[in-house]
Amino acid sequence: GEDSRTFHVSIQGTPPSMASVGQIPIITAVAGGQLILECPEGAEPPSHIEWYQKGSPLQEHSHRQVLAEGRFLQIRAVQAVDGGEYSCRATNTLGATSLRLQVQVHG
Numbered sequence: 131g132e133d134s135r136t137f138h139v140s141i142q143g144t145p146p147s148m149a150s151v152g153q154i155p156i157i158t159a160v161a162g163g164q165l166i167l168e169c170p171e172g173a174e175p176p177s178h179i180e181w182y183q184k185g186s187p188l189q190e191h192s193h194r195q196v197l198a199e200g201r202f203l204q205i206r207a208v209q210a211v212d213g214g215e216y217s218c219r220a221t222n223t224l225g226a227t228s229l230r231l232q233v234q235v236h237g
Contacts (some may be wrong), residue, residue: 148216154215159208161237167203169218169229177220184214208233 138197159165169179181188190196193206200220205212213235219228 142229145179145237156232156234159212159233159235161208161210161235163208163210164234165205165212166219166234167205167231169201169203169220169231171201171220171227173220175222177222178221180221181182182217182219185217188216208235 138163157167169181171177171179176199179196181196181200181203183189188194188196188203194212195204195206196202196227197204200218202218203218213233215230215232217230219226
């Protein structure tokens with residue numbers, strides 16, 4: 131005899147991904163003001179998000195906080211020292227991606 135079976139396989143979830151254009155976006159902040167940076171990713175399962183400043187893991191303190199499980203970085207009372215390159219890295223079981231941006235502080 132002969133027997134045949136058909137299987138349908140679907141992969142649940144999406145790896146993290148962020149739209150990246152060739153250039154690093156530049157975000158302008160005003161000294162003394164508030165700045166919120168977003169790590170725009172919509173991965174399934176949700177990603178673990180880490181923030182970096184100038185290539186080193188970001189240190190949170192009273193005026194710099196990570197919100198919404200890493201999705202946002204809030205900087206209150208922006209100072210000149212807060213300027214420079216920031217990056218966020220999103221990782222889940224299906225992969226990883228990162229986004230870089232440049233913060234310029236004026237005033």
